[in-house]
Amino acid sequence: MKTALLQITSSDDPVANLNMVRGIVAEAAAQGARFILTPEVTNCVSNSTTQQREVLQHEEDDITLAGLREQAAGLGIWLLIGSLGIKTHDADGRFANRSFLIDPKGGIVARYDKIHMFDVQVTETETFRESANYRPGTQAVVADTEFGRIGLTVCYDVRFPHLHAALAQAGATILTVPAAFSPVTGAAHWESLLRARAIETGCWVLAPGQTGTHPTTRGKVRHTHGHSLVVAPWGEVLIDAGTEPGIHIFDLDDKSVTEARRKVPSLTHVRPFDGP
Structure with missing residues (x-):
């Protein structure tokens, strides 16, 4: 399956973001991609609760969801x-x-719905309290496609290996990790965490990211790490998108999953144990 990660720089304006994303999706499809992935908070990157309350919508009214569903069908x-x-x-x-x-x-x-909330203080001046505005999900999710079973995660979830192990044990061969990663934690941990999740599970790990400085009409300006990654089931980084927005296309295959799990069948070696 020819697959494309989209690395983008969303603003805090969903209308402008939808127009931008639709153009990039169309370009990726014109290049032959049949599975296309966008980053976390594709519709709005904002640190302003006031802005979010004004521009975000319920699912049934969301213009980004409706517009991208229509485009996928077209x-x-x-x-x-x-x-x-x-x-x-x-x-x-x-x-x-x-x-x-x-x-x-x-x-x-x-x-x-993203389960793990990014409530951290990464520097003296950079603090995030995602749970103040977003409520955590409670349900892990896998979905079947003709090219593999997908386990869905989002961003900070990557730090919780038990979630990814549960997805793989439920049959996932592809793990998606869309993100809007902090530049500080991104530089320190992003690649290491994604490679570890691939190696532990023998899954493809597909991690499209937001990048750069995000245009903002209210509140503190947000910066994100970029470096969207494609990690193969053996742990090799096949694509590192750097920091510029763009389209990154590769071939997704299930043979790589089979081979990695044949070499190290760790999912079949899981054993129960008593707590310490």
Whole structure:
């Protein structure tokens, strides 16, 4: 399956972002990609709660979801919308950070709400409290396609190997890790974590990322790491996208999964144990 990671720089304007992403998706499809992946918060990168409350929408009204579903059907492609910031009907008013897998007819095959919230202080001046505005999901998700079973994750989930192990044990051969990674933690940990998840599970790890300085109308300017990665099941980095926006195409195959798991069948060696 010819596959494309899209590395983009979303602003805090969903309308502008949709126009930008649709153009890049069309270009990737014209280059032969039949499975295309976008990064985390494709529709809106913002540190402003006020801006998010004004521009984010409920799933049934979301223009990005509707526009990209229509485009996937028109192009006849599989599309992973890495995630969208989505309003919920929760009493506390928090959003969902929701990933969508779209089939070539434009149908929603799977939804996944990011489970692990990025609540960290990476430097004296760089603090994130994702859980203040986003509520965590509770359900791990796999989805079947003709080119493999996909396990969906988002960004900070990459630090939790038990989630990825559970997805692989449920039959996933491809793990998706769309991200808007911090430049500080990205430089230190991004590649190491993604390679580890591939090696531990014998899965393809596909990690499309946001990159650069994000145009902002309100609040603090956001910067992201870039370096979208494709990691093969044996742990080799096949693509490192660097820091410029762009399209990165490669061939996805299940033979690599079979071979890696034949060499080191660690998923079959899992044993129960008593706690320390």
